[in-house]
Amino acid sequence: MVVVMKPKTEEIHIQALVAHLEALGVSVSITNGIGCSILGLVGDTTNLDMDKISINPYVERVMRVQEAYKKANRKFHPQDTVVEVAGAKIGGGHFAVMAGPCSVETKEQIVEVAEAVQASGAKLLRGGAFKPRTSPYSFQGMGVDGLDLMLEAKAKTGLPVVSEIMSPKLVEIFEEKVDVVQIGARNMQNFDLLKEVGKMSKPILLKRGLANSYEEWIMSAEYIMSEGNENVILCERGIRTFETYTRNTLDISAIPAVKRMSHLPIIVDPSHAAGMSWMVEPLALAAITAGADGLIIEVHNNPACAKCDGQQSLTPAQFDGLMKKAAALVDLAGKTM
Numbered sequence: 001m002v003v004v005m006k007p008k009t010e011e012i013h014i015q016a017l018v019a020h021l022e023a024l025g026v027s028v029s030i031t032n033g034i035g036c037s038i039l040g041l042v043g044d045t046t047n048l049d050m051d052k053i054s055i056n057p058y059v060e061r062v063m064r065v066q067e068a069y070k071k072a073n074r075k076f077h078p079q080d081t082v083v084e085v086a087g088a089k090i091g092g093g094h095f096a097v098m099a100g101p102c103s104v105e106t107k108e109q110i111v112e113v114a115e116a117v118q119a120s121g122a123k124l125l126r127g128g129a130f131k132p133r134t135s136p137y138s139f140q141g142m143g144v145d146g147l148d149l150m151l152e153a154k155a156k157t158g159l160p161v162v163s164e165i166m167s168p169k170l171v172e173i174f175e176e177k178v179d180v181v182q183i184g185a186r187n188m189q190n191f192d193l194l195k196e197v198g199k200m201s202k203p204i205l206l207k208r209g210l211a212n213s214y215e216e217w218i219m220s221a222e223y224i225m226s227e228g229n230e231n232v233i234l235c236e237r238g239i240r241t242f243e244t245y246t247r248n249t250l251d252i253s254a255i256p257a258v259k260r261m262s263h264l265p266i267i268v269d270p271s272h273a274a275g276m277s278w279m280v281e282p283l284a285l286a287a288i289t290a291g292a293d294g295l296i297i298e299v300h301n302n303p304a305c306a307k308c309d310g311q312q313s314l315t316p317a318q319f320d321g322l323m324k325k326a327a328a329l330v331d332l333a334g335k336t337m
Contacts, residue, residue, distance in 0.1 A: 001026075002075050003039040003053060004060040013058045014039075024048060031077045036060065040076035042226075069218045069262075071225040072232070077263040083203050083231045085179055086160040088123035090233055091265025091293045095335045097326070098124040098162050098180075098267075098296040099319060102309035103131055104146035107153075112301050114153035116316035120323040121337065124180065125150065125159040126296055130166045131308065132186050138308065147177045162205060162296070168196040175200055185209050185237055185272075188220050198227025205296075207235040207269070214254060218262050234258060234266040235296060236287075238273030247275025247312070250283050255290040267294035271312045277303065280314055281322045288329040295326070 003021075005014060014037055018028045026043035041048070050062045065075050080092035088096045099117040104110050104127045114125050129146030131138075142149070150161045160179035165171070166187070174181050180203050187193055188209035197204050204224050208217045221232045236255065238248025250273035258266050270283035284295050300306045300313035314322065330337040 001041040001045040001048060001050075002063045002065055003041065004063075005037045005039065006058050006060045007035045009037065009058045017056055017058065021048075021053075029071065029076065031079070033079055038076065038078065040070060040073075042070045067215070067261075069215070069222040071230065072218050072221045072262045072264055074261060074263045079263065081230070081232075081263045081265060083233050083265055085124060085203055086158075088160065089336075090267065093335050094293070095288075095330045095333075095337045096123045096267075096294045097121065097323065097337075098126045098294065099299045100126040100162075101128070101300045101306065102271075102298050102313060103128040103141050103307055104149050105142075105307055107149050109301060110149050110153045111156055113299055113316065114157045114159055116301070117299050117319060118157045118159055120316070120320040121327065122159070122319075122323070124162050125153060125157070126162040126182075126298075127153075128308075129163050130170070132164070132166060132184055144173060144177075147173070151177060165193070165197065168193050171196050171200060175202060178202060180205050180233070182235075183207060183220075188212060188217065191220075191223055194220055194223035195227050198224040198229045200229055202229075203231035203233060204229060205233045205235055205267075207237050208239065208251075208254070210240045210248070212239075214258055214261060218258070218264075221262070221264060232264050233294075234262070234264050235269055236266060236273075236292075237269035246273070246279065248273050250274065250287075252286055252290050255287065255292050259291060265293040267296055268292045269296045271296075271298040271309070271314075275312050277312055277314055277318070280312065281318075281325070284322060285325060285329055288326060288333065291333070293335075297322070 029040040031038045082092035099122040131141035162180040164182040182205040185207045238250045241249040268287035298313040303310040303313040
């Protein structure tokens with residue numbers, strides 16, 4: 001249920017209504033918009049009488065929310081959420097690019113890539129330390145040692161670190177070492193993990209599952225937000241379809257659709273969507289045009305020798321060329337890069 005307060009209602013009257021509603025057994029989140037405040041009621045609202053709430057002289061209107069997700073719902077929070085990481089802003093007209101290798105391999109590699117992507121305009125450094133691989137015999141990442149190498153690259157460049165978490169057991173380590181915690185596509189519905197990262201203080205980057213609907217994806221964000229962490233960034237990374245030419249099929253329509261459904265920022269991963277480096281640039285530019293709030297792109301200083309996903313990684317020079325084109329489109333869209 002959503003309660004829209006009348007414009008310019010004083011805080012004392014808003015808090016009085018909040019106290020009344022919470023006494024009825026629901027939790028209330030307050031969104032202060034332009035000119036008015038919106039109360040989002042979470043919990044069992046079936047026994048709440050809308051008419052009695054509407055009688056309050058400071059209430060403009062009361063609406064029931066039909067969707068299962070509440071905190072992530074745009075009806076609860078009409079304005080775009082802006083997630084800020086060490087000065088980099090994502091959402092609400094702010095566009096940011098995360099870039100780096102699929103997996104951290106050596107100190108020299110991650111530092112060289114970090115310096116290159118920063119010079120081209122990336123605001124965050126992505127890198128895999130714990131790698132979920134289809135085959136148990138594939139390179140699984142360097143683990144905590146990989147995170148430590150990313151921190152060395154961060155010390156050199158100042159770029160905040162983005163990396164994927166695989167297990168609830170790693171929450172304390174990621175809280176200490178990582179600036180943005182990524183939930184990979186295969187873990188999108190790992191609800192125990194979602195609950196644990198929901199207790200973290202760090203922003204969460206939530207990738208869409210291989211074959212999940214928009215609502216299922218947003219419901220996974222709701223799991224995180226229900227535990228108190230509302231700094232969630234959604235990431236469209238391609239879904240599994242009947243087409244085998246590309247690694248996955250990038251769902252461009254997810255960008256405007258999810259923006260209508262949710263206030264959370266949404267970025268796009270064209271690297272995992274295509275699986276081929278030559279397709280990364282056109283998909284990235286299409287994502288910007290469709291309204292994405294950012295990109296996450298794989299960049300490797302020597303893709304031919306990469307331990308994983310070299311075929312979809314851009315070289316620093318290719319990434320630099322993409323960033324120049326991206327900057328022009330972001331500016332045309334009226335956003336700040």
